[in-house]
Amino acid sequence: MVANDKIKLVRTLRDHNNKVWSVATHQSLPLLATASADKTIIVYDLNNFNVITKLSETHQKSIRSVSWKPSSEFPCLAAGSFDSTMSIWAKTDENFEEYSDDDDIDDDGAQEGNSTNKQWSLMAIIEGHENEIKCVSWSADGNYLASCSRDKTVWIWETDEYNEEFECINVLQDYHSQDVKFIKWGPDQCLISASYDDTIKVFKEPSPGDDLTCVCDLNAHDGTVWAIDFEPMEVVGTKHWRFVSCSDDSSVKVWALTEENRSEELEDWQLQAKLPIKHKGSIYSVSWSANSGRIASVGSDGNLIIYKEIESGKWEIDSIKPLAHGVFDLNCVVWIKNIDESATTERLITGGDNGTVNIWEIEM
Amino acid sequence: MSVLNANPTVYDVSSLPTRHQKRNNDFMLKNEDLSLYKLCLNDIDTSNDLMIKNTQYALEVQKKDLSDNDTSSVEELSSEESYYDDDDEEEEEIDSLEIYDLIASISDPEHPLSLAALGVVNLGDITINYYDESKKGIAEVVVKITPTINHCSLATLIGLGIRVRLERCLPPRFRIVILLKEGSHQSENQVNKQLNDKERISAACENGQLLSVISTMLSTCV
Numbered sequence: 160m161v162a163n164d165k166i167k168l169v170r171t172l173r174d175h176n177n178k179v180w181s182v183a184t185h186q187s188l189p190l191l192a193t194a195s196a197d198k199t200i201i202v203y204d205l206n207n208f209n210v211i212t213k214l215s216e217t218h219q220k221s222i223r224s225v226s227w228k229p230s231s232e233f234p235c236l237a238a239g240s241f242d243s244t245m246s247i248w249a250k251t252d253e254n255f256e257e258y259s260d261d262d263d264i265d266d267d268g269a270q271e272g273n274s275t276n277k278q279w280s281l282m283a284i285i286e287g288h289e290n291e292i293k294c295v296s297w298s299a300d301g302n303y304l305a306s307c308s309r310d311k312t313v314w315i316w317e318t319d320e321y322n323e324e325f326e327c328i329n330v331l332q333d334y335h336s337q338d339v340k341f342i343k344w345g346p347d348q349c350l351i352s353a354s355y356d357d358t359i360k361v362f363k364e365p366s367p368g369d370d371l372t373c374v375c376d377l378n379a380h381d382g383t384v385w386a387i388d389f390e391p392m393e394v395v396g397t398k399h400w401r402f403v404s405c406s407d408d409s410s411v412k413v414w415a416l417t418e419e420n421r422s423e424e425l426e427d428w429q430l431q432a433k434l435p436i437k438h439k440g441s442i443y444s445v446s447w448s449a450n451s452g453r454i455a456s457v458g459s460d461g462n463l464i465i466y467k468e469i470e471s472g473k474w475e476i477d478s479i480k481p482l483a484h485g486v487f488d489l490n491c492v493v494w495i496k497n498i499d500e501s502a503t504t505e506r507l508i509t510g511g512d513n514g515t516v517n518i519w520e521i522e523m
Numbered sequence: 524m525s526v527l528n529a530n531p532t533v534y535d536v537s538s539l540p541t542r543h544q545k546r547n548n549d550f551m552l553k554n555e556d557l558s559l560y561k562l563c564l565n566d567i568d569t570s571n572d573l574m575i576k577n578t579q580y581a582l583e584v585q586k587k588d589l590s591d592n593d594t595s596s597v598e599e600l601s602s603e604e605s606y607y608d609d610d611d612e613e614e615e616e617i618d619s620l621e622i623y624d625l626i627a628s629i630s631d632p633e634h635p636l637s638l639a640a641l642g643v644v645n646l647g648d649i650t651i652n653y654y655d656e657s658k659k660g661i662a663e664v665v666v667k668i669t670p671t672i673n674h675c676s677l678a679t680l681i682g683l684g685i686r687v688r689l690e691r692c693l694p695p696r697f698r699i700v701i702l703l704k705e706g707s708h709q710s711e712n713q714v715n716k717q718l719n720d721k722e723r724i725s726a727a728c729e730n731g732q733l734l735s736v737i738s739t740m741l742s743t744c745v
Contacts, residue, residue: 178725196725220729223722241726291726309726340722355720383720439654440663440698441721459698459721460654461661486661486696488721512695 165478165521166463169506170208172516174201179510180221182491183236186229191508192236193516194222200238200248202279205495208518212279214238217246224294228322230301235282235322237304239292245285245306249322250277282322287314298344303328305350307339313352313362315371329370334360345389349374351402353384359404359414365423375426377414382407385442391449391496401431403454405442410434411456411466413474432472437464437479448494450505451523453477457489457509465521478521484511531671536640539627542620543745617693619649622664625692626685630743632677632736637743643668643681648704664689664697669704678708682718683727684740 177196184191189205199215200222220241228235235249289310296305304316304325313331318324337355344350350362350371361375383406390401400416411434420427434454442458454466454474463483466474483489488511495506502523509517623646627639638644648667654660666685670678682701689699701718703711717723727733 221725241729291722293722309723338723355716383716443721482660486694 166465166480167520168517169520170518172201172203172208172518173514174210174213175199175514175516177514178221178490178512179514179516180490181224182493182508182510182516183225183227184493184495184508185227185234186496188234190227190234191516192225192227193510194225194238195510195514196221197514198222198240200225200236202234202236214246214248214279214281217281217284218242218244220291223292226295226297226304228297228301228304229299231322232320233277237295237297237306239295239306241291243286243288243290243292243308245292245295245304246281247283247285247322247325248279249282250279251282283325285316285325287327288312293339294341294343296343296350298348298350299346300348303344303348305342305344307342307352309338311335311337311339313339313342313350315350331362331371331373334373340383341386343387343389345402346392346400351387351389353379353387353404355383357382357384357406359384359387361426361428363423363426372424374424375428377428379404379412379414380406380408380410382409383441386444388445388447388454390447390452393449393496403434403445403447405445405456405458407441409438409440409442409458410436411438411442411445411454413454413472415472432474434466434474435476437476438462443489444491446492446494446507448505448507450494450497450502455492455494455507457483457492459488461486461489463489463492463507463509463519480519483509483517483519484513484515487512531634531636531641533636534640534642536637539639540620540646541624541627543624616658617651617664617697619646619651622649622651622666622689622693625744626666626688628744629681629684629688630740631671632680632684632740638668638681638685641671643670644685645669659696661696661698663700664693665700665702667702667704669707673708675708678703678714679717680733680736680740682714683724683733684737686718686724687728687737688741688744 175193175195175197179193179195181194182191191203191205193201198218198221199213201213202211204211218240222238222240224239226237233250237245237247239245288306288308291309292306294307302317304318305313307313314327315329316325317328335354335356339352339354341353342350348364352360357380359377359379360373362371363374364371384404385406387402387404401413403411403413405411412430413432414428415431416426416428438456438458438460440459442456445454445456447454452468456464461482461484463480465477467477468474489509491510493508495508497505504520504522507519626644627637629638631638631641634641650665652663654662668682686699686701702715708714
């Protein structure tokens, strides 16, 4: 039996006035960033959902994607826009070159009022792509930023600690035959791309410092692959890797790699599971929970669906929230990582075409 | 600009189906225009067939509507289905003839004719699929278009124009699917994929140049 009342709406944020395309939470700070077709990014305090700042008047077109830099002395995010540029924002001293390591930044999110000497500033605008940027993602160590576009390429940028200088160190081209819709860095500096050409590709550095090369090419779906998410390291340990993908073909699939199928030049990712098909139409986003190991998916049918793994590689539907944003499409879903490991509930965030961001709570 | 298909089949707009009381005459060709678009005599038979088919279909739809109205009254939207931003106005059930009326008068980007007059949109190629039995939730409108020639490079533009028109006119609960009629185009799958990619459409709708072409196409809509 699938319970439909397990997923409870905690809060609705109505600060955007057009489609919400992307939501992202900070790895260690209680910060949420949302990106919208209204050309703004809003940063929220995750503790009370107050608006910390609204970043606007920079992009000419929709902001499609937003990503927090995981390891940074101060909060820093990248945003990719349909105007083909990327913007980098950070909260710093007004004169950030005098920024001191002694400043306590851990509670910036929660204590905005106490840190009046700091402000959110535009650090850089990065140009390079020929047309719309679809997705941006930081590597786990924060050294690299990747961006992908309708121009079929993925660009890898190296950054400095001040987030002012970005140098393109590699352009991954001639891999995808169509738009690259989504990219995400995983463990071990591997990068996964998903495309309008229905494939997923895995890139790795053959040895540290080398350029990324394609180590796996998956004819993954019978339609555009819209997103992937890695199984969080909290859930898996280190000898086994998995990610989940979602597609226009209405399916959600889990892919697995074991140590024996892995070499420096080649990774033989295997389809491990097809999740129960419940969505109708395109599935735009998936997220894998670090708290419970559950997967959430959202799409054009308005459903928020949560799946749980009952035994290794065997999944069933845990719960469904229909019309999660009324009759509108849901574009993105992200689990919030619990700080308190004994928590009995966990939360997730969705963004929809109606311009709202919803916060949901569900029992573990 | 060179005309791709200089000699398209043209239907008499006044005999095409509609629920409007009086057909808007913007597309009735003047005599001098007609000389530009020589009607092929061979095509008249097919055009008549199509006209009859469309008219019969319209009559059936209307008959069905009448019988529906006899038995059931329009139900209130349940609170579950109301959404945040928009007005909760009660809406009447939408049928394919209504969709047809919304898009029939869109101008072809190439010919000074409507998509209906060119047979690009046909009443029989419009279907509405409901996801739920109540017919009040998310539903899908499928419009199959028939380009005038099977290598028409403007098929994506026409499809986009239809999509923009429907997105502006229909309540947000409708998902619009635009497809090329089977066998009507040599790059059918490619065009279909492009016409239904949400992200590409959103980006296209932020392209000022493209939008101005589309607004010209839509300027003839009632």
